[in-house]
Amino acid sequence: MLSALSTGAAAAALLLGSASPTAPARFGDDPPTGNITIDVATVNGSGCRPGSAAVAVAPDNTAFTVTYSEYLAQVGGASKPTDARKNCQIALNVHVPQGFTYAIARADYRGYASLVQGAKGLEQANYYFQGQPETAHRAHTFAGPYSDNWQTSDETDLNALVYAPCGEERYLNINTELRLDGSAADPKTTSYMAMDSTDGSINTLYHFAWKQCPASK
Known part of the structure; x- marks a missing residue:
């Protein structure tokens, strides 16, 4: 099952300049050297x-990123009731070299939040392969006053990884959600939480765990 890693402004600030997948951790077998799209x-x-939403694969095939440009939830002030919850469901067709399969070992979600006193923010996500059970949603909460970058990470134990079926193309479905609660905050003030950034440098990072299919060994 997924387990939540530490969150907070300090960790987000350290990763702000390195959101692109330049040297992510490696999980499982060595990644294939062939082209991945x-x-x-x-x-x-x-x-x-x-x-x-845009997707890019790391040069060393260890991860891929999803970058959002309009993913923002807000509450208070002139916000509409529907602005308090935003969600995104993306189906990705991942083409990998023959003889390999993959799982998602870790997911790092990043963005920016501005929460006034009394306001609360929530980020939650899960993912699954087409035709297979969904992973459990993992929720991360933030409380105002808060005005900084944020990061959350969900990691799966190696013995619990769910791999895509060998030799089959199955969509990888990623579901994310941002939700704000301003019931305890001054209604005249506005709070918001975004899964993006003003300069496009923040993105979500998904770490591959690779495995060779039995027939290729």
């Missing part, structure tokens, strides 16, 4: 209209 099959949700 990821196509966005479908995008749905109030936090990511089509065209507002």
Whole structure:
């Protein structure tokens, strides 16, 4: 099962300048050297209209990133009730070299939050392969006053990794959600939480765990 790692402004600040997948941790077997491509099959949700999410694979094939440009939830002030919850469902078609399969060993979610006193923010996510059970949602909460970058990480134990079936193409479905609660805050003030950044340097990072399929050994 997924286990939540430490969160907080200090960790987010350290990672702010290194959000791109330049040297992520490695899990499982060595990654394949062949070409890996990821196509966005479908995008749905109030936090990511089509065209507002981009995907890139790390040069060493250890991870990939998803970058959002319009993923923001807010509450208070002139906000509409529907602004308090935003979600995004992305189906990715991951093409990997023959003889290899992969799992998602760790997911790092990043963004920025501005929460006034009394306001609360929540980020939660899960992912699963098409036709397989969903992983459990892991929720991370933040409380105002808070005005800084944020980061959360969900990691799966190596013995609990769920790999894509060998020799089959299954969509990797990623579900994320941002939710704000301003019931205990001054209604005239505005709080918001974003899974993006103003300069585009913040993104979510998904770490591959690779495994050779039995027939390729």
